[in-house]
Amino acid sequence: MKEGFYDLRSALDYLERKGELARVEGEVNWELELGTLTREVQRRKGPALRFGNIKDYNGEGARCRELATGIYGSMRRVALMLGFDDLQPNRAMIEHVLERNRTLIKPMIAKDGPVKQNVLTGRDINLYDFPVPKWHHLDGGRYIGTMACTVTKDPETNLTNVGLYRSMIVDQNRMSSLIVSSQGWGAHWAKYRAKGEPMPVAWVIGWDPVMEWVGGSPVPANVCEYEVMGGYRNAPVELVRCETVDLEVPASAEMVIEGSISPDPATFAPEGPFGEFTGYTAEIPTPRPVCKVSAIMHRDRPIFRGTLEGSLPGASGENSHMSAIQRAAIAWNILRTAGISGILDVYVHPVNNGTTVIVQIKKLYEGQPKQIAAALWGSNASTFRYKIVIVVDEDIDPSDYEAVDWAINYRVDPGSDDLVIFRGTLGSALDPSTPLENRRISELGAGLWNRLLIDATKTWRFPRRPEWNNEKFPPVGRNRPEDIEQVRRRWTDYGFTKWKVPF
Numbered sequence: 001m002k003e004g005f006y007d008l009r010s011a012l013d014y015l016e017r018k019g020e021l022a023r024v025e026g027e028v029n030w031e032l033e034l035g036t037l038t039r040e041v042q043r044r045k046g047p048a049l050r051f052g053n054i055k056d057y058n059g060e061g062a063r064c065r066e067l068a069t070g071i072y073g074s075m076r077r078v079a080l081m082l083g084f085d086d087l088q089p090n091r092a093m094i095e096h097v098l099e100r101n102r103t104l105i106k107p108m109i110a111k112d113g114p115v116k117q118n119v120l121t122g123r124d125i126n127l128y129d130f131p132v133p134k135w136h137h138l139d140g141g142r143y144i145g146t147m148a149c150t151v152t153k154d155p156e157t158n159l160t161n162v163g164l165y166r167s168m169i170v171d172q173n174r175m176s177s178l179i180v181s182s183q184g185w186g187a188h189w190a191k192y193r194a195k196g197e198p199m200p201v202a203w204v205i206g207w208d209p210v211m212e213w214v215g216g217s218p219v220p221a222n223v224c225e226y227e228v229m230g231g232y233r234n235a236p237v238e239l240v241r242c243e244t245v246d247l248e249v250p251a252s253a254e255m256v257i258e259g260s261i262s263p264d265p266a267t268f269a270p271e272g273p274f275g276e277f278t279g280y281t282a283e284i285p286t287p288r289p290v291c292k293v294s295a296i297m298h299r300d301r302p303i304f305r306g307t308l309e310g311s312l313p314g315a316s317g318e319n320s321h322m323s324a325i326q327r328a329a330i331a332w333n334i335l336r337t338a339g340i341s342g343i344l345d346v347y348v349h350p351v352n353n354g355t356t357v358i359v360q361i362k363k364l365y366e367g368q369p370k371q372i373a374a375a376l377w378g379s380n381a382s383t384f385r386y387k388i389v390i391v392v393d394e395d396i397d398p399s400d401y402e403a404v405d406w407a408i409n410y411r412v413d414p415g416s417d418d419l420v421i422f423r424g425t426l427g428s429a430l431d432p433s434t435p436l437e438n439r440r441i442s443e444l445g446a447g448l449w450n451r452l453l454i455d456a457t458k459t460w461r462f463p464r465r466p467e468w469n470n471e472k473f474p475p476v477g478r479n480r481p482e483d484i485e486q487v488r489r490r491w492t493d494y495g496f497t498k499w500k501v502p503f
């Protein structure tokens with residue numbers, strides 16, 4: 001099992017050796033063309049991409065010429081980044097993630113590191129020196145933070161949080177961000193705001209992709225993500241101190257943007273809209289907190305890292321594939337921690353990023369599906385996820401669309417409490433099906449969601465019926481083994497002519 005990469009470059013080389021990365025050598029425009037091309041590659045289930053000839057960034061003296069995207073854009077690449085040699089079954093990856101999420105190794109602080117090869121301050125700071133794409137045609141600007149790991153510290157406990165949060169370039173030295181209060185940095189931001197002080201922030205762009213994996217996953221607020229990354233790598237993360245803020249970042253990162261976010265609304269600048277993970281561009285430009293950049297550190301010949309957000313049917317990207325494993329693993333952990341037994345599998349389809357989660361159970365009591373939904377909805381990890389919880393019995397493979405569809409059709413009575421709607425819960429402000437008044441983050445702190453449980457297990461409320469073998473549900477019209485055996489024995493006697501299928 002591979003345990004971590006020294007940096008983004010070694011991860012990209014590894015993907016190339018595994019046939020999972022293509023270099024794009026022809027000129028590509030950062031404005032829309034790069035995003036459009038990436039989506040078309042997704043649609044064709046293509047490789048990760050390393051762009052080396054980006055318009056306006058391919059001339060003499062360009063500070064940053066390369067951009068990498070799509071590292072997590074398929075299940076095989078997720079498996080490779082998690083350390084496996086090849087694609088693994090859903091369950092194996094989830095088990096691995098559950099185990100690594102619990103393994104904590106403290107980071108170490110080094111004096112220096114490659115990220116400090118170039119340190120820019122004052123007038124030398126220019127965010128436009130980096131080939132930041134305008135990813136989608138309706139985006140409000142150039143999104144520099146799409147796979148940027150955002151580092152902040154809790155001003156009371158000094159505990160570090162790392163999360164993936166979007167941010168847009170405002171001008172040469174400012175970026176605006178959507179800060180949701182229920183997220184790790186949102187909690188820190190609330191404390192700084194209460195004190196009337198600016199919040200120091202560092203954005204790490206491009207390092208061992210494990211940082212994106214852990215940063216994009218809801219690690220409990222009392223756990224430092226650097227320790228979880230250490231667990232995945234089976235070695236301490238080597239950090240260096242930032243130049244202008246009291247934060248630590250990986251020593252071999254490609255680039256780090258440092259700065260601080262003022263709580264003064266007069267400093268806010270428009271952010272959005274952005275082609276979000278839902279696949280929709282559902283917002284309008286809104287005044288949001290701004291990070292004033294105080295330094296940029298970067299390696300020689302830095303590689304910019306970004307991702308095309310948005311799941312679309314047939315063309316899902318990195319967040320989708322990451323979420324499919326992470327959000328299933330996190331859901332499993334919530335259910336285990338809540339002490340609910342009988343959980344057999346948890347499945348998330350990449351296209352919904354975990355907005356729907358399907359839980360397969362060995363049903364032990366009638367109230368179990370509701371207990372499962374209550375546990376998931378009670379967790380902070382449900383802010384943007386688990387809007388719809390579907391619970392199925394052990395004979396339904398949760399990853400098999402047909403099987404789940406069949407169970408919903410014939411094990412759900414919509415007039416009974418097989419369907420439960422839990423209204424007005426903490427939820428996603430990015431869901432276009434949510435009325436706008438429930439998406440006012442500045443007033444509500446986070447979005448509000450009406451959530452749905454579909455209990456697609458066979459109900460235990462029916463009486464047992466002698467004609468159904470004393471079961472509560474009628475028997476399924478499957479072939480009996482003895483009848484199948486007879487057909488198998490006679491298979492060649494049937495004289496199939498144009499259809500040769502061995503039995």
Ligand SMILES: Cc1cc2nc3c(=O)[nH]c(=O)nc-3n(C[C@H](O)[C@H](O)[C@H](O)COP(=O)(O)O)c2cc1C
Nearest residue numbers: 162163164165166183184185215216217218219319
């Ligand atoms: C590619 C990617 C982009 C994301 N963008 C955002 C974002 O813009 N805003 C946000 O609140 N969460 C975003 N998330 C989800 C958060 O990273 C995730 O909820 C994570 O748990 C946040 O860390 P925290 O739990 O420490 O707050 C993104 C996740 C991924 C994988």
